[in-house]
Amino acid sequence: TTRSWDFMGFPQGVRRAAGPESDIIVGMLDTGVWPESESFSDEGFGPLPSKWKGSCQSPANFTCNNKIIGAKYYKSDGDFGQGEIDSPRDSEGHGSHTASTAAGRLVSDANLFGLGSGTARGAVPGARIAVYKICWSGGCSEADILAAFDDAIADGVDIISLSVGGGALDYFEDSIAIGAFHSMKNGILTSNSGGNSGPDPETISNVSPWSLTVAASTIDRKFVAKVKLDNSKAYEGMAINTFILNQSMYPLVYGGDVPNTRQGFTREESRYCIFGSLDKTLVNGTIVLCDALATGEEPLNAGAVGTVMQDDRYLDLAFSFPLPATYLNLSDGGEVYNYINTTSEPTAIIEKSTEIKDELAPFVVSFSSRGPNTITSDILKPDLTAPGVDILAAWSLATTVTGDEGDTRVVPYNIISGTSMSCPHATGAAAYVKSFNPTWSPAAIKSALMTTASPMTAAINNDAEFAYGAGHIDPVKAVNPGLVYDAGEADYVKFLCGQGYSDKSLRLVTGDNSSFCSESNNATVWDLNYPSFAISSSSKTESVTRVFHRTVTNVGSPVSVYKATVVAPPGFTVVVEPSVLSFKAMGQKLAFAVTVSGVAASGSVGSGSLVWDDGVSQVRSPIVAFVAS
């Protein structure tokens, strides 16, 4: 990406563990990659890491190199759609984008028709990529997802990135949770996207505690496209418009005034520019004002030279369209509508997008899925936030900018948004942390990322921690977190016992016949050594008290004294016992308990925090109190 890493304080010249980084293998479960992309060049790369046990499936013009060290595709139904390539080659663009965000090489002057220009790079440009193509135009089947996990774990990847999801499901009826569990068992952290179903509550997906769930935030670069009217007024809309129109002005029409009546469409339909609703004769050569955000395909099909859309759904990110377009808020859109209605020959022009600075960034974008977690309410999800809005990264030459019919723009770099884009930022950051700390467990890496995340504010994110988790990821700080909340398979099994999973199931899952849910092995959710604290109550009048037992491992200075600083959620008291932890050695573990008591305010997230501070490291965990629905 050309901006997000710098925005996160992770500059091009950041300190690197070059040797270990070149041994890191990032497993990308996605739509494949475009192997010829400059982002995946292997120039200067040494031989494959000796631990690599994977292979390269090379049909249909796909070859691996010392950067893309493995590639496989999975299509259990064998049903290839139109334009799909039975190869790990990416025909969608998504997989190339995510892989280059996590581990792409430095590519100077990457841009989309001049937009977002800069040096594109992943978090770990020296790392290797293993490609597991599981998603196709029709989606990503769970059978294929599990097949990819089965291979990736055995192949020897270090981190798995998976920007895919569905509804939140029971842990052992969800292919991603199952795959991530076995990854964790084998020392591999799985980084997951949290979903794009926000801002509604309880929409967060991929909620297993052994995986990292990532929300999406903005960066300080916004793309805007101006529409200028003939009355000298101009309005800036959110859009990635790469087109330059060659006339000074074009006739401007309102979609509601140009219905395709011959096909039976009314103005109530054509105002939204729905498929087939516009009269080609009246629309040809015009710019059409539509009352809804859409793909732009209908105005394009009807012969429009451009479209101006208006509503209030997604005003915090910019979409691309297959024709000159911009997207206005309802106030500005209303003014354009009034201009059309009060002018005999209204005309307008849509200008190519420009970049402006967003001073509010970072904030969690509206579409990013929100907590609370519907499977285990007292495990806070999402875990953290990373950039996922208007990200420029590598693309596939087998598709176009939008993938829409009528779009002819084939590009090596594209700008898109989603928690799919934030997930590989976290993946890359996790790989970066692992390159400095190769022996750390998945939970330790996750803890390091969460406890060093920059706090975000509820002032611009109403859903607070349910939007952003522990905060905004900071890869540089995460390398030296001071303390980590570590956990392993046995800890998650105790948690699962407490969640009501049977002895029989857990013996099978662990492969350990002695594993069982006894009284001593039956942990409450509050005792899982998680780097955040969530406390739900069933009603706004219910007084609740929860005791969270935690253990931190010293990974900072051998001799250090950490003091607890607490901010209690409104209506709660928080007591930490002991409130001082004195370490005498690296790797030493010390336990403490956090008692949270009070009454949650209805309809809001009560935010607090616990920070362990030794004067060098601040190890911060969110404390969230809420009324569960």
Next chain:
Amino acid sequence: SESDQKANTYIVYMGDLPKGDFSASSLHTSMLQQVGSRASESLIRSYKRSFNGFVAKLTEEERKKLASMEGVVSVFPNEKKKLH
């Protein structure tokens, strides 16, 4: 009923790999035969490198029988997830 006879694709998750020598396809085929499925046609894929399980076309009755078998953690439909 007709719906009971209709075969859908399910994932049969069986947890960690068994210790020692293990022939996944033999085990999975045998399990399918035990529930009455035409194993050679219904088995789509075996998981055997990092964990144990398989994908198969099953009728509702076969699904229920498999779910109650020794060694099975869960049986769930092979649905599609979406890119985010």
